[in-house]
Amino acid sequence: MREAADGQRLFVGGEWTEPDGGHYAVVDPATEETVGWAPEASRDQVRAACAAAREAFGPWSRTAPEERAAVLGRAAGVIAAHFAPYAELAQAETGATTGTARAMQVGVGMARFRRYARVEPAEWAIPPQINEAGPMGRAGVMGALAVRQPVGVVACITSYNNPWANPAGKIAPALAMGNTVVVKPAPQDPLSVYRMAEALEAAGVPRGVVNVVSGRSVEVGEAVVESADVDMVSFTGSTAVGRRIGEVCGRSMKRQLMELGGKGAALVFDDADLGSAVAGIGTTFSFYSGQICTAPTRVLAQRGVYDRLVEQLAAYASRLKVGDPREPDTVVGPVISAAHRDRVESYVELGRKEGAVVVAGGERPPYERGFHVAPTLLADCTNDMRVAREEIFGPVVVVIPFDDEDEGVALADDSDYGLIDYVWSGDVARAFRVARRLRAGGVGVNTVGRNMEAPFGGFKDSGVGRDCGSYALHAYGEVQSIVWPG
Numbered sequence: 001m002r003e004a005a006d007g008q009r010l011f012v013g014g015e016w017t018e019p020d021g022g023h024y025a026v027v028d029p030a031t032e033e034t035v036g037w038a039p040e041a042s043r044d045q046v047r048a049a050c051a052a053a054r055e056a057f058g059p060w061s062r063t064a065p066e067e068r069a070a071v072l073g074r075a076a077g078v079i080a081a082h083f084a085p086y087a088e089l090a091q092a093e094t095g096a097t098t099g100t101a102r103a104m105q106v107g108v109g110m111a112r113f114r115r116y117a118r119v120e121p122a123e124w125a126i127p128p129q130i131n132e133a134g135p136m137g138r139a140g141v142m143g144a145l146a147v148r149q150p151v152g153v154v155a156c157i158t159s160y161n162n163p164w165a166n167p168a169g170k171i172a173p174a175l176a177m178g179n180t181v182v183v184k185p186a187p188q189d190p191l192s193v194y195r196m197a198e199a200l201e202a203a204g205v206p207r208g209v210v211n212v213v214s215g216r217s218v219e220v221g222e223a224v225v226e227s228a229d230v231d232m233v234s235f236t237g238s239t240a241v242g243r244r245i246g247e248v249c250g251r252s253m254k255r256q257l258m259e260l261g262g263k264g265a266a267l268v269f270d271d272a273d274l275g276s277a278v279a280g281i282g283t284t285f286s287f288y289s290g291q292i293c294t295a296p297t298r299v300l301a302q303r304g305v306y307d308r309l310v311e312q313l314a315a316y317a318s319r320l321k322v323g324d325p326r327e328p329d330t331v332v333g334p335v336i337s338a339a340h341r342d343r344v345e346s347y348v349e350l351g352r353k354e355g356a357v358v359v360a361g362g363e364r365p366p367y368e369r370g371f372h373v374a375p376t377l378l379a380d381c382t383n384d385m386r387v388a389r390e391e392i393f394g395p396v397v398v399v400i401p402f403d404d405e406d407e408g409v410a411l412a413d414d415s416d417y418g419l420i421d422y423v424w425s426g427d428v429a430r431a432f433r434v435a436r437r438l439r440a441g442g443v444g445v446n447t448v449g450r451n452m453e454a455p456f457g458g459f460k461d462s463g464v465g466r467d468c469g470s471y472a473l474h475a476y477g478e479v480q481s482i483v484w485p486g
Contacts (some may be wrong), residue, residue: 007036009190010045013048019215026190038215075113079113090105090164093280094189112168129142150179170183182224264297264417302405322373356379358376375395420443421438456468
């Protein structure tokens, strides 16, 4: 085990800086051993990072888009060259299985840098308009141009469940647009984000364009959001924290991009392919051990298939191996911490008290080490139960019956959340009809897969704004109009 003095340093203004607040241990959720030592920034160091980003913004925003793209492309190359150790670190910090750490964490992070290394048009001609004479000027033809400009300094506050894909999905499009960034990673797994900063530094990113400050104290995040040098906050995390950030942003009109909680409804109709539905819903148990806001955690099953679906989901959950994520046959690794394991287990117990029937899981797996939770299925639920309304963020699925299409849609929409819902039906026309009725930012039809060029974001308490693909460039940009007489 390394001494704290050998811990990670902050990245501020292009310099690797010793933290004023010392270091804290980052713990492997599978072994409960120390992975490394993360730096605890002071408020003054956060302010210095924001000031450095402000100073770097002017020169960086004026660089050619091709130059900015080249930096992102080189960063992807650095990540590729260090892929194996980066994946090992991500696995150690998060407890992800080997396949998830490699493909969905580091792999997706690298792909996002490559995606935003593509230069896209930043201005569009607007059709000329013929104006009649009036108080604003003489009659004539008015030409116009729409220009996408960078916002300025962007605070990127990232989630713990994916320390590569989530930060890369903020940093890469923000930099491509000409913004500078101050990144505040989740306290549970910040070390991977510092590796990302090293990759960007090696790729030639100018001083101050990328800054990383971390810490367990809420003061670190507060200082980033409150900084007068920050023009926009891009946050991924809980709805409760998102609300607090939104209140602060509102006082100074900071732009916001919020990806918040989810309680995805999965409507399974009588004519659905149950094998496909079970496999898709079953990803809640395995993918990040259910620690993902897009998971189909609230299953709405039409009564004609309810019993069979519950039976097949229970069998599926019972077959999944829970354990050491480094073993090749492990499907469900640990959750991020002991505190979070206890929180998930408390929801399972709450479900029992509310009248749900535990048909799979419900007991802690018999391991001496690691924050493991068994894949758990709660049947005979109603939509007013807390386990059906609140985000559990673990490998727990609730099942609720419904009679017809209207009731299914009403139950799905009877939620504070609206991130991604899912529809399984053999009638494609009905599936798409239902999808359009759902109040969710995204809907999967007979799949839990995603198209990474499609807009991503939520309705209601699931967030504000859209990113992914070209939509992320809009999210990290302001649209300016330039008008002239023809």
